[in-house]
Amino acid sequence: MTDAPALPSPASRALVIEHERIVAEQADRHAVTLESVLAILRSPRLDDRAARTLAIEAAAAALVVLRTATDSQRSALLEPVTGAFARLRSDLRPLVRHGDLDVQFVEPPTTGRALPGEVAHEARAIVRSAVLALLDRGAPHRVRIQWDCDGLNLLIGIRDDGEGRLTAHDDSLRPIVERVSALNGAFEVASTPGWGSELSVRLPLDPPARPEFLDDAVDLSPREREVLTLVVAGSRNRAIAAQLGISENTAKFHVSNLLRKAGVTTRAELVALGASRMP
Missing domain, CATH: 3.30.565.10 (Histidine kinase-like ATPase, C-terminal domain)
Structure with missing residues (x-):
C-alpha cells in the first residue's frame, strides 16, 4: 500500500x-x-x-x-x-x-x-x-x-x-x-x-475572503474542502478534475456530496453559502 x-x-x-x-x-x-x-x-x-x-x-x-x-x-x-x-x-x-x-x-x-x-x-x-x-x-x-x-x-x-x-x-x-x-x-x-x-x-468593494470550507458544523473530508475552494473560485467540474488530478466523474461526485451536506440544491447556492461561512 x-x-x-x-x-x-x-x-x-x-x-x-x-x-x-x-x-x-x-x-x-x-x-x-x-x-x-x-x-x-x-x-x-x-x-x-x-x-x-x-x-x-x-x-x-x-x-x-x-x-x-x-x-x-x-x-x-x-x-x-x-x-x-x-x-x-x-x-x-x-x-x-x-x-x-x-x-x-x-x-x-x-x-x-x-x-x-x-x-x-x-x-x-x-x-x-x-x-x-x-x-x-x-x-x-x-x-x-x-x-x-x-x-x-x-x-x-x-x-x-x-x-x-x-x-x-x-x-x-x-x-x-x-x-x-x-x-x-x-x-x-x-x-x-x-x-x-x-x-x-x-x-x-470589500468582498469577504474566500473560505476553504463551510464551518465546523459541516463535516467535510480534506478532498471535499479542496473541491469546495475551487467551486467557490468559479471552477467547473472539468477544471476541478484537472487541478486535483481526479476524473471529472469523481469531481462531480464530490460536488454532489457538498450540495447534500450543505443542504442546498444548486451550485450557485453552494457558492453563496461557502462565501458567507468562515472557519
Whole structure:
C-alpha cells in the first residue's frame, strides 16, 4: 500500500485558485476575440481581402495581449475605476468595430473609489460573459454598459434591445451568477419580451475572503474542502478534475456530496453559502 499523497498547502491552493482565475479571464477574452473575428468575416461591408486583413489584425492583437499578460495585472493592487473600465472597452473593441452590435459605454465617475484587483477582474469577466450571453440568446442590435460606484459597491448595468427572453435561470448566465455569489454580490435580470433584457450587478468593494470550507458544523473530508475552494473560485467540474488530478466523474461526485451536506440544491447556492461561512 502506498502512502496517501500529502495535501497541498494553503499557499499551493492559493496558487491553484489564482491560476484558475487567469485561465477564466483568458477564456473570456478568447471568446470575445472569436466572436469579433466571425463578425469581421461575416460583414457584408468588407470584401474578402479586407476581411482577411482585419481578422488577422484582431487575432494578432489578441495574441499580443495574451503574451504580455502578467500576474501583476491580476494582483490585489487597486485599479482606478476609470482604468478598469478602459480595459473593458479595450477587450470589447474588436467586437464593437467589426460586428453589427452597437455597444454604448457609459463612463463611471472619475471620482469613484478605486477597485480591488479581484473586483475589477471579476467585473470585466462578468460584462464579457453577459455580452456573449445576450448575443447568444437575443440577437440584439444595441447593448448599453454602465458602471458606477456608491462608495461601497461597484454597480454594473447591462441592457440590450433583443428579444427580451433572458431569465436569471438561463444556463448561459450561470457563470455570472457564480462569480457574483462568490463575491457576496447581487444579480438581477429583468426582461420584457420584444423590448430587451436588463442585467443588474452589485459587487461589494470589500468582498469577504474566500473560505476553504463551510464551518465546523459541516463535516467535510480534506478532498471535499479542496473541491469546495475551487467551486467557490468559479471552477467547473472539468477544471476541478484537472487541478486535483481526479476524473471529472469523481469531481462531480464530490460536488454532489457538498450540495447534500450543505443542504442546498444548486451550485450557485453552494457558492453563496461557502462565501458567507468562515472557519
